[in-house]
Amino acid sequence: MLAAVVWALMWVVGRWKDKPVTVPTLAMLLALISLVLEAILGVLLGLFIANGSLPRFSATTATNLGSAHPAAMLVGYLILAGTAVAEWRLSPRPVLASESKVGVAIAFGLFVSGLLFNVAMIGEVEALTQVASMLEVIGVVAFIVPDVGIAQTGGMVRGRHRCVRPHVDCVSGRGYRTVGLCRATAGER
16 A cells, blocks of 8 residues: 555656646645655554554554554645645636745645644644644635635626625635635636
8 A cells, every 4th residue: 555655646746747836736746745654654553553562663652653643644634635636626727836825835834734743743742733733724724715805805806706795705716615606707807
């Protein structure tokens, strides 16, 4: 299984070189890097469960390695990959990473959150768990509620979407989150 995960990462890296970097591809690359790290922790967890100990590790460290796998897998891989797939499939046109500082910040925030969860669980550092949790919440909220306040001016037109209700956010490439409140406006800019 670990070999398949590493192969998937290499495949994505190979395809990533040939195309412009979009926010979904960057997020998926980071998710797969996290998946490889979590797969290694998963193998260690499996060995620990099978043998009751890990060679070259104390019992406490082996337990901490096993406990780091589930939490970091959720944040560092599942949530990050889910946001990447949602952005890729639901956006009319994936945004280039160079055009979206917020999208890049969300992807790296969720990735760093997963890494912090690993370090916090392995090193038993409660403060890092709190920081990682805060980064995760900020990343998820920023993904769900993008560009809050941009459409406050009323009827603002950006890209191919126009807000029908001025108090609802509607931004090109992310208006799908307000389904039914935005309408495509062909030709308007």
